[in-house]
Amino acid sequence: MCGFGSLAFSKDRSNSSTTSQTEQDDKQTLLQEWIAILLSNLSGELNNEEVRKIVKQNASVHYKNLKMDEMLATYVGNLDGFISFISEKWGWKVEYDKESKTIIADENKSYCVCPMVNQKDGIKSPAICYCSEGFAEKMFSTVAGTPASATVISSVLKGDKSCKYKIVLS
Numbered sequence: 186m187c188g189f190g191s192l193a194f195s196k197d198r199s200n201s202s203t204t205s206q207t208e209q210d211d212k213q214t215l216l217q218e219w220i221a222i223l224l225s226n227l228s229g230e231l232n233n234e235e236v237r238k239i240v241k242q243n244a245s246v247h248y249k250n251l252k253m254d255e256m257l258a259t260y261v262g263n264l265d266g267f268i269s270f271i272s273e274k275w276g277w278k279v280e281y282d283k284e285s286k287t288i289i290a291d292e293n294k295s296y297c298v299c300p301m302v303n304q305k306d307g308i309k310s311p312a313i314c315y316c317s318e319g320f321a322e323k324m325f326s327t328v329a330g331t332p333a334s335a336t337v338i339s340s341v342l343k344g345d346k347s348c349k350y351k352i353v354l355s
Contacts, residue, residue: 220313
Protein backbone atom coordinates (compact mmCIF):
# COMPACT_ATOMS: atom_id res chain seq x y z
CA MET A 186 0.00 0.00 0.00
CA CYS A 187 1.31 3.46 -0.79
CA GLY A 188 2.31 5.93 1.92
CA PHE A 189 -0.90 7.91 1.47
CA GLY A 190 -2.85 4.85 2.58
CA SER A 191 -1.44 5.10 6.08
CA LEU A 192 -2.74 8.68 6.27
CA ALA A 193 -6.17 7.83 4.92
CA PHE A 194 -6.68 4.92 7.30
CA SER A 195 -5.17 6.47 10.43
CA LYS A 196 -8.15 8.64 11.41
CA ASP A 197 -8.95 8.54 15.12
CA ARG A 198 -12.39 7.05 15.70
CA SER A 199 -14.23 6.50 18.96
CA ASN A 200 -15.45 2.88 18.60
CA SER A 201 -12.39 0.72 17.91
CA SER A 202 -14.26 -2.55 17.18
CA THR A 203 -16.55 -0.85 14.64
CA THR A 204 -13.67 1.20 13.31
CA SER A 205 -11.57 -1.87 12.79
CA GLN A 206 -14.20 -3.52 10.57
CA THR A 207 -14.94 -0.23 8.80
CA GLU A 208 -11.24 0.34 8.15
CA GLN A 209 -10.85 -3.20 6.83
CA ASP A 210 -13.83 -2.73 4.50
CA ASP A 211 -12.44 0.62 3.30
CA LYS A 212 -9.02 -0.92 2.64
CA GLN A 213 -10.56 -3.86 0.79
CA THR A 214 -12.66 -1.51 -1.36
CA LEU A 215 -9.61 0.64 -2.11
CA LEU A 216 -7.58 -2.38 -3.19
CA GLN A 217 -10.40 -3.81 -5.28
CA GLU A 218 -11.04 -0.53 -7.07
CA TRP A 219 -7.32 0.07 -7.62
CA ILE A 220 -6.90 -3.40 -9.10
CA ALA A 221 -10.01 -3.05 -11.25
CA ILE A 222 -8.71 0.17 -12.81
CA LEU A 223 -5.26 -1.36 -13.31
CA LEU A 224 -6.78 -4.39 -15.05
CA SER A 225 -8.98 -2.18 -17.19
CA ASN A 226 -5.98 -0.10 -18.23
CA LEU A 227 -3.89 -3.18 -18.97
CA SER A 228 -6.71 -4.66 -21.05
CA GLY A 229 -7.05 -1.40 -22.95
CA GLU A 230 -3.35 -1.10 -23.74
CA LEU A 231 -2.17 -4.69 -24.22
CA ASN A 232 -3.40 -7.74 -26.08
CA ASN A 233 -5.00 -10.61 -24.15
CA GLU A 234 -1.86 -12.76 -24.10
CA GLU A 235 0.22 -9.92 -22.63
CA VAL A 236 -2.43 -9.25 -19.97
CA ARG A 237 -2.65 -12.99 -19.25
CA LYS A 238 1.11 -13.25 -18.75
CA ILE A 239 1.21 -10.29 -16.35
CA VAL A 240 -1.88 -11.15 -14.29
CA LYS A 241 -1.24 -14.90 -14.14
CA GLN A 242 2.03 -14.31 -12.32
CA ASN A 243 0.14 -12.66 -9.44
CA ALA A 244 -1.48 -15.98 -8.50
CA SER A 245 1.58 -16.80 -6.40
CA VAL A 246 0.64 -14.03 -3.93
CA HIS A 247 -2.82 -15.46 -3.23
CA TYR A 248 -1.47 -19.02 -3.24
CA LYS A 249 1.16 -18.10 -0.65
CA ASN A 250 -1.33 -16.08 1.43
CA LEU A 251 -3.64 -19.10 1.68
CA LYS A 252 -0.68 -21.35 2.62
CA MET A 253 -1.67 -23.71 -0.15
CA ASP A 254 1.53 -25.77 -0.01
CA GLU A 255 0.64 -26.70 3.58
CA MET A 256 -2.97 -27.45 2.70
CA LEU A 257 -1.99 -29.55 -0.33
CA ALA A 258 0.83 -31.47 1.39
CA THR A 259 -1.36 -34.47 2.18
CA TYR A 260 -2.45 -34.71 -1.48
CA VAL A 261 0.95 -34.48 -3.19
CA GLY A 262 1.18 -37.54 -5.42
CA ASN A 263 -2.52 -38.33 -4.87
CA LEU A 264 -4.39 -36.49 -7.61
CA ASP A 265 -7.46 -38.73 -7.29
CA GLY A 266 -7.62 -37.98 -3.55
CA PHE A 267 -7.33 -34.25 -4.22
CA ILE A 268 -10.07 -34.38 -6.84
CA SER A 269 -12.30 -36.19 -4.33
CA PHE A 270 -11.48 -33.53 -1.73
CA ILE A 271 -12.35 -30.53 -3.93
CA SER A 272 -15.49 -32.31 -5.11
CA GLU A 273 -16.71 -33.15 -1.62
CA LYS A 274 -15.48 -30.14 0.41
CA TRP A 275 -15.49 -27.32 -2.14
CA GLY A 276 -18.45 -28.56 -4.20
CA TRP A 277 -16.49 -28.59 -7.45
CA LYS A 278 -17.50 -30.81 -10.37
CA VAL A 279 -14.36 -32.40 -11.77
CA GLU A 280 -13.80 -34.65 -14.78
CA TYR A 281 -10.35 -36.23 -15.18
CA ASP A 282 -9.31 -38.00 -18.37
CA LYS A 283 -6.20 -39.91 -17.29
CA GLU A 284 -5.30 -40.88 -20.84
CA SER A 285 -5.10 -37.31 -22.12
CA LYS A 286 -4.03 -35.97 -18.69
CA THR A 287 -6.80 -33.38 -18.93
CA ILE A 288 -8.93 -32.11 -16.07
CA ILE A 289 -12.09 -30.06 -16.45
CA ALA A 290 -12.74 -28.42 -13.09
CA ASP A 291 -16.00 -26.52 -12.54
CA GLU A 292 -16.15 -24.42 -9.34
CA ASN A 293 -19.92 -25.02 -9.44
CA LYS A 294 -20.81 -21.62 -8.00
CA SER A 295 -22.92 -18.85 -9.52
CA TYR A 296 -20.62 -16.12 -8.21
CA CYS A 297 -16.93 -15.27 -8.46
CA VAL A 298 -15.01 -16.53 -5.42
CA CYS A 299 -11.98 -14.29 -6.04
CA PRO A 300 -11.30 -11.99 -3.06
CA MET A 301 -10.06 -9.28 -5.43
CA VAL A 302 -13.50 -8.92 -7.02
CA ASN A 303 -15.83 -6.39 -5.43
CA GLN A 304 -19.26 -8.01 -5.65
CA LYS A 305 -21.05 -5.05 -4.07
CA ASP A 306 -19.88 -2.33 -6.43
CA GLY A 307 -19.76 -4.40 -9.59
CA ILE A 308 -16.02 -4.06 -10.07
CA LYS A 309 -15.57 -7.14 -12.18
CA SER A 310 -12.82 -7.35 -14.76
CA PRO A 311 -12.58 -10.70 -16.54
CA ALA A 312 -8.80 -10.14 -16.75
CA ILE A 313 -8.61 -11.21 -13.08
CA CYS A 314 -9.48 -14.71 -14.30
CA TYR A 315 -5.92 -15.03 -15.59
CA CYS A 316 -4.84 -15.01 -11.95
CA SER A 317 -7.19 -17.96 -11.38
CA GLU A 318 -5.47 -19.79 -14.22
CA GLY A 319 -2.14 -19.30 -12.48
CA PHE A 320 -3.62 -20.44 -9.16
CA ALA A 321 -5.04 -23.61 -10.74
CA GLU A 322 -1.69 -24.30 -12.40
CA LYS A 323 0.19 -24.01 -9.11
CA MET A 324 -2.37 -26.08 -7.23
CA PHE A 325 -2.58 -28.96 -9.72
CA SER A 326 1.18 -28.90 -10.45
CA THR A 327 1.88 -29.25 -6.73
CA VAL A 328 -0.52 -32.16 -6.30
CA ALA A 329 0.35 -33.99 -9.52
CA GLY A 330 4.09 -33.40 -9.20
CA THR A 331 4.28 -32.31 -12.81
CA PRO A 332 3.81 -28.99 -14.63
CA ALA A 333 0.22 -28.07 -15.41
CA SER A 334 -1.26 -25.59 -17.84
CA ALA A 335 -4.63 -24.07 -16.97
CA THR A 336 -7.09 -22.10 -19.04
CA VAL A 337 -10.38 -20.56 -17.93
CA ILE A 338 -13.03 -21.99 -20.26
CA SER A 339 -15.99 -20.24 -18.63
CA SER A 340 -16.27 -17.43 -16.12
CA VAL A 341 -19.02 -15.81 -14.08
CA LEU A 342 -17.35 -12.47 -14.82
CA LYS A 343 -17.85 -13.13 -18.53
CA GLY A 344 -21.53 -13.95 -17.99
CA ASP A 345 -21.22 -17.73 -17.73
CA LYS A 346 -23.10 -19.90 -15.23
CA SER A 347 -19.92 -20.85 -13.30
CA CYS A 348 -16.15 -20.73 -13.53
CA LYS A 349 -14.54 -23.71 -15.27
CA TYR A 350 -10.92 -24.52 -15.95
CA LYS A 351 -9.20 -26.86 -18.35
CA ILE A 352 -6.03 -28.15 -16.75
CA VAL A 353 -3.57 -30.15 -18.83
CA LEU A 354 -0.84 -32.03 -17.00
CA SER A 355 2.55 -32.56 -18.66
